[in-house]
Amino acid sequence: MASGSINWFKYSAPSNFYVLAGRIVPWAALLAVVLGVAGLYLSFFVAPTDFRQGEGYRIIFIHVPAAWMSMFIYLVMACWAAVGLVMNTRVSYMMVTALAPTGAMFTFIALWSGALWGKPMWGTWWVWDARLTSELILLFLYIGFMALQSSISDSRRADRAGALLILVGVVNIPIIYYSVKWWNTLHQGASISLNAAPTMALIMFWTLIVMTLACWAYTIAVVYARARCIVLERERNTTWVKELVGGKQHD
Amino acid sequence: MFAAFQCVIRRDLLLALRRRSDIFTTLFFFIIVVSLFPLGVGPDADILRLIAPGIMWVAALLASMLALERLFANDYADGSLEQMMLTPQPLFLLVLGKVIAHWLVTGLPLVLIAPLLGVQYDLSSEGITVLLLTLLLGTPVLSLIGAIGAALTLGVRGGGVLVSLLVLPLYIPVLIFGAGAVEASVSGLGAEGHIYLLGAILIMALCFAPLAAAAALRISME
Numbered sequence: 001m002a003s004g005s006i007n008w009f010k011y012s013a014p015s016n017f018y019v020l021a022g023r024i025v026p027w028a029a030l031l032a033v034v035l036g037v038a039g040l041y042l043s044f045f046v047a048p049t050d051f052r053q054g055e056g057y058r059i060i061f062i063h064v065p066a067a068w069m070s071m072f073i074y075l076v077m078a079c080w081a082a083v084g085l086v087m088n089t090r091v092s093y094m095m096v097t098a099l100a101p102t103g104a105m106f107t108f109i110a111l112w113s114g115a116l117w118g119k120p121m122w123g124t125w126w127v128w129d130a131r132l133t134s135e136l137i138l139l140f141l142y143i144g145f146m147a148l149q150s151s152i153s154d155s156r157r158a159d160r161a162g163a164l165l166i167l168v169g170v171v172n173i174p175i176i177y178y179s180v181k182w183w184n185t186l187h188q189g190a191s192i193s194l195n196a197a198p199t200m201a202l203i204m205f206w207t208l209i210v211m212t213l214a215c216w217a218y219t220i221a222v223v224y225a226r227a228r229c230i231v232l233e234r235e236r237n238t239t240w241v242k243e244l245v246g247g248k249q250h251d
Numbered sequence: 252m253f254a255a256f257q258c259v260i261r262r263d264l265l266l267a268l269r270r271r272s273d274i275f276t277t278l279f280f281f282i283i284v285v286s287l288f289p290l291g292v293g294p295d296a297d298i299l300r301l302i303a304p305g306i307m308w309v310a311a312l313l314a315s316m317l318a319l320e321r322l323f324a325n326d327y328a329d330g331s332l333e334q335m336m337l338t339p340q341p342l343f344l345l346v347l348g349k350v351i352a353h354w355l356v357t358g359l360p361l362v363l364i365a366p367l368l369g370v371q372y373d374l375s376s377e378g379i380t381v382l383l384l385t386l387l388l389g390t391p392v393l394s395l396i397g398a399i400g401a402a403l404t405l406g407v408r409g410g411g412v413l414v415s416l417l418v419l420p421l422y423i424p425v426l427i428f429g430a431g432a433v434e435a436s437v438s439g440l441g442a443e444g445h446i447y448l449l450g451a452i453l454i455m456a457l458c459f460a461p462l463a464a465a466a467a468l469r470i471s472m473e
Binding site: 133137140141143144147148151152157160161164165167168169172175 | 399403404407408409410413416417419420421423424427463466467470471473
């Protein structure tokens with residue numbers, strides 16, 4: 001850690017990446033559990049009742065982190081896809097593949113918790129509002145990516161085709177992000193922004209941050225664990241994998 | 252460079268003219284889907300006028316999906332696509348030529364028949380004009396975005412269904428602004444805003460979609 005010059009390209013070799021990911025996973029998982037427990041405790045017992053929305057607002061503590069993660073994971077996928085297309089590194093494609101299911105899950109959670117929140121607050125499960133619709137499109141993009149990858153049997157072509165699709169779909173992200181500003185529809189505006197004080201009680205804000213960090217840690221743990229499986233699967237014919245599994249490989 | 256571009260357009264148009272049934276399949280699909288709705292929803296003119304823009308646009312979307320498979324598949328099957336990629340001409344220009352030819356064959360007929368269907372739906376003449384204009388701006392975008400999906404799924408099993416999964420989410424903005432423009436003009440609000448946005452989408456698609464489709468073709472062909 002302390003040495004100034006780490007050779008980052010070292011980890012673009014699947015064997016080194018596998019070891020690094022294996023070191024990260026348990027710590028990230030531990031962090032996710034600790035932060036998750038702390039965040040849930042804060043959100044259920046410490047955060048005060050909202051004066052307008054009552055207890056129902058507590059859904060925000062899962063809804064907003066999930067919505068953030070759904071967009072953020074897509075952007076991370078787009079970055080890895082671009083790196084993969086430019087530098088032709090296999091590990092970046094593996095990261096794209098590993099990120100997709102988690103991103104789809106967070107998108108689904110954001111939509112679902114939003115529906116549960118919408119029923120008591122707006123009196124409806126679903127409206128065809130700009131932000132809801134664009135988030136739904138995001139879910140379709142994730143599903144389309146996974147469908148494309150799974151239907152192409154040549155993994156190299158699947159990787160590159162998927163990466164291109166992700167980069168094309170990235171136009172949707174600013175649309176979701178700005179949708180509450182551009183269209184004045186039912187979804188409420190953002191309560192938190194980078195250049196202004198949050199318009200909510202400070203304890204609520206910090207609870208939200210803790211929950212978001214918990215989601216981050218969870219994502220890191222799950223994605224690296226999944227990436228490790230993908231590395232093993234793709235590299236199953238190499239010597240280092242055969243040595244790793246102790247010669248139990250048959251093909 | 253532009254000679255090759257024109258050559259691709261002329262070749263594709265000629266091929267389409269030799270196989271006229273392809274053109275009519277798309278057109279009749281559009282007409283039939285649009286005509287089915289009054290039978291399903293009921294012949295109430297007020298309701299029909301209300302739902303006309305959405306139905307026309309969704310039908311146009313589905314019809315253009317139907318035609319997408321033919322964009323590269325035949326050339327891929329007989330090897331001429333590979334030859335095109337081996338020429339020194341920039342690939343995105345050839346792709347653009349193919350897309351334009353494809354739109355002339357499958358998109359333009361939809362635009363031309365739309366006023367007639369608009370009359371069936373009791374749209375006002377103003378609404379029909381706006382519908383025509385939005386389809387004219389929007390259907391090329393459908394072909395352009397569709398080209399990316401068609402190129403990505405070239406030769407993939409179950410490609411036809413997969414294309415719809417990949418491309419339909421990207422079509423949604425076109426659908427929203429296209430149908431929104433007609434709705435806005437029918438309800439007395441100006442349609443200009445929607446039309447400008449559609450124009451902006453078209454320009455963006457013209458700039459970037461051929462590049463993306465060309466990259467997708469290279470990925471699929473290697």
